[in-house]
Structure formats: C-alpha cells, structure tokens
C-alpha cells in the first residue's frame with residue numbers, strides 16, 4: 001500500500017473564467033454516504049458483498065483502507081466495483097498501526113461506534129480539518145453504552161478506542177440532527193446487549209437503516225425513533241450505489257443560475273432525506289424536472305433536468321436544513337444570484353463541517369462583491385452582481401466546488417485557493433465541469 005500523504009497539499013487552485021452555460025447529460029460519482037456504509041456492512045457480513053457505483057474519493061477510500069488494515073480482503077475499487085469478503089461480526093483483527101482517515105468525518109464517527117464493540121484497541125487519526133471536528137457528540141453517548149474512548153482535551157481526534165468493553169443498549173435522544181451520530185450508535189448497537197434506540201430531533205439521512213435491512217438485519221422505526229437489537233448477523237449482498245445528489249447539487253445550482261443552461265443529471269439518488277436541495281431551489285424559482293427511474297440498493301433514483309431560470313430570495317424553512325445540510329455552500333451561490341434576500345437560520349452545524357462553511361462562504365461571496373452577513377446559526381445573503389476576484393475554500397471540497405459555479409455569472413475571472421480536497425468527494429470534478437461548459441482549470 002502506498003504511504004499516505006498526511007499533510008494536505010494546499011497549493012492547488014482552480015481558475016475559472018467568466019461566462020459559459022451548462023449543458024448535456026452528466027453522471028456524477030457515486031454517493032459518498034452510501035459508499036462508506038456499503039464497505040462497513042460488507043466487511044461485517046458473512047459472505048461476499050459486491051458493490052457497483054462505489055465512490056472512489058479519498059474519504060470512502062479511507063474507510064476501505066481501514067477495513068483492509070483490519071484484515072478484511074477487499075478487491076477493487078475498479079470502475080466503481082468493489083468486492084468485499086466479509087469476515088462476520090467477530091472477524092475483524094487488531095490493526096498494527098493507528099488508522100488514518102484523512103478528511104472524513106463520516107469515517108471517524110461511524111467507525112468510533114463500530115470499533116467500540118471490538119475486542120482490540122484502535123486509534124483513529126485524520127488530517128488538520130478532521131483533527132478539529134467535534135467527536136464528543138459520538139463519544140458521550142457511546143460512553144453511556146459502556147464504551148471507553150479517549151479524545152484530545154478539546155474532544156477532537158485522535159480517538160483512542162479501547163476494546164473489550166461490554167456494551168449495553170440505550171435509548172438516546174440526539175441533541176442535534178445528525179445521521180453520523182445516529183449511525184455510530186446503531187453500529188455500536190450491533191454489539192450491545194439489548195436494544196439500542198436513537199431518537200432524532202428531525203429526520204436525517206437514513207442510509208444506514210436502509211442498508212442494514214438490505215444486509216438482512218432487522219431495524220425498527222417508530223416515528224422519530226429507530227431501534228436495533230444487538231447480537232444479530234449481516235449477510236453479504238449486492239449493493240448498487242446511485243450518483244451522489246450532494247455532488248449533483250453543484251451542477252443543479254450552476255444550471256439554475258447560468259443563462260441558457262439545460263442539463264440532465266442521470267441516475268441520482270433521491271432518497272427523501274437528501275432532497276432538501278430540490279425543495280429549496282424550487283422555492284427560489286428554479287426549473288427542475290424529476291423523472292424517477294427506479295430503486296437501486298433500496299434507494300430511489302431519478303434523472304434530474306435543470307434549466308436556467310430567474311431565482312428569487314427566500315426564508316429557508318428550518319425543517320429543510322438537515323435534508324440539505326451538505327448543499328448549503330452551493331445554495332449560498334444560488335442565493336447570491338437570486339433577486340432579493342435569502343435568510344438561513346437553524347444551521348449552526350455548518351460551522352463544524354470540514355470548515356466553518358458559513359464563514360468561508362460569507363468571506364468568499366463578499367470578496368466577489370456580494371453582501372453576505374453571517375449569523376450565529378446561518379447567513380443573510382442579498383442577491384447581486386458577482387465580480388471576479390480571489391476566494392479561499394479553506395480546504396473544504398464543497399466550498400471549492402460551490403465557488404467554481406459563480407463563474408457562470410461573474411464579471412471577471414475567479415481564483416479559488418486550496419482546492420485539492422475536492423478529490424475527497426468528487427474525483428474528476430474538473431473534467432466533468434469542463435465537459436459541461438464551465439471554463440475551469442487547475443493551477444499549482
């Protein structure tokens with residue numbers, strides 16, 4: 001295995017030229033959340049799991065590498081295909097070294113839950129950004145289940161997860177709407193005695209629950225409460241992963257704002273816990289057509305057509321926030337191009353993602369001449385004319401790709417700094433964006 005580059009190469013910039021329009025048919029890479037879960041459950045299953053559409057991005061490759069380091073035999077990925085020879089619930093082996101998870105919060109939080117129930121110790125580490133992400137949100141409830149996990153004094157990684165701790169099922173009402181926290185506890189719950197129940201303050205993505213069922217593990221849902229009984233088994237299966245709506249989101253926004261644009265995004269996952277972007281853009285006046293084309297791996301998929309239209313500012317309903325949580329950098333760009341004011345509140349979680357996405361986007365939009373006022377848990381954006389200029393993504397993949405879309409309406413060239421992490425969720429973004437009509441190149 002190649003040595004892993006632990007210090008991010010923060011030198012890569014995108015340069016985008018003004019103008020252009022998006023057109024054609026695009027298929028963005030596989031869903032990141034579903035790809036992580038397919039590897040995790042495939043590794044724990046009895047028998048072989050065959051995955052297609054796997055996201056070959058750095059985040060999901062970090063999860064895959066972690067299981068190889070725990071003795072799981074995994075073939076691929078090659079063209080999105082991965083074959084996992086599951087070792088069963090008790091078959092993971094102690095890793096020789098700490099596991100390096102790069103930029104991936106999902107890997108750190110989900111694996112913390114899973115490893116809490118093992119018979120060996122594991123240390124989880126990450127890059128600069130992951131080393132700042134809050135982990136008490138999983139470590140505290142896991143401790144209530146009997147886990148023993150050490151963090152830094154700030155509650156951040158590295159995480160030292162001590163094995164050989166008997167776990168007990170609990171009922172936990174999450175203080176924040178987080179699919180990572182829910183999934184972490186459910187994975188620990190597989191190893192706990194009794195029932196583990198998680199209550200959500202608002203619906204969050206439910207890929208873990210759907211996929212557990214797909215691997216033959218019963219999951220009960222009663223309203224906002226999801227429960228599993230520990231001690232069962234998972235069975236290898238076939239998992240077809242749809243294109244990631246969070247990656248499609250950049251092109252949805254680009255097509256909505258770019259004069260003359262008309263694109264068709266193919267085979268996109270439209271799980272209702274992920275489609276907040278569609279609801280919000282439609283409320284802003286976007287022209288979006290959705291043609292459901294089937295269900296793959298327990299997830300609904302669709303072709304999404306977006307044509308340019310005049311957008312107007314809105315007050316974003318708070319109940320849509322968890323359903324569009326990763327799409328706000330792109331939505332802020334839509335708001336910057338809309339007529340009037342867009343107000344977002346109840347989205348404090350954006351401040352603890354790969355970057356403080358409220359501040360980073362506000363700074364960037366201001367640098368491009370837009371009035372963007374951060375608040376404690378949101379932002380107020382006045383639509384206006386975007387100028388050219390220089391913005392900084394602070395190593396945040398979603399901010400980098402969102403800023404790239406501003407070129408469709410900007411008056412001058414834009415330099416976006418620190419874009420290497422785009423590969424964490426969207427390998428091939430530059431080529432796909434170029435092919436669709438964005439005038440974009442990278443610069444070292």
Ligand SMILES: O=C(O)C1=C[C@@H](OP(=O)(O)O)[C@@H](O)[C@H](O)C1
Pocket residue numbers: 032033034106177178179180181183205325326349
């Ligand atoms: O469970 C998941 O796969 C994810 C859940 C969300 O995080 P939170 O659980 O922190 O909201 C999201 O932002 C992240 O990109 C992926």
Ligand SMILES: C=C(OP(=O)(O)O)C(=O)O
Pocket residue numbers: 059103104105106107326353354398425
């Ligand atoms: C927040 C994200 O991912 P993670 O939490 O896995 O780093 C994201 O991809 O936008």
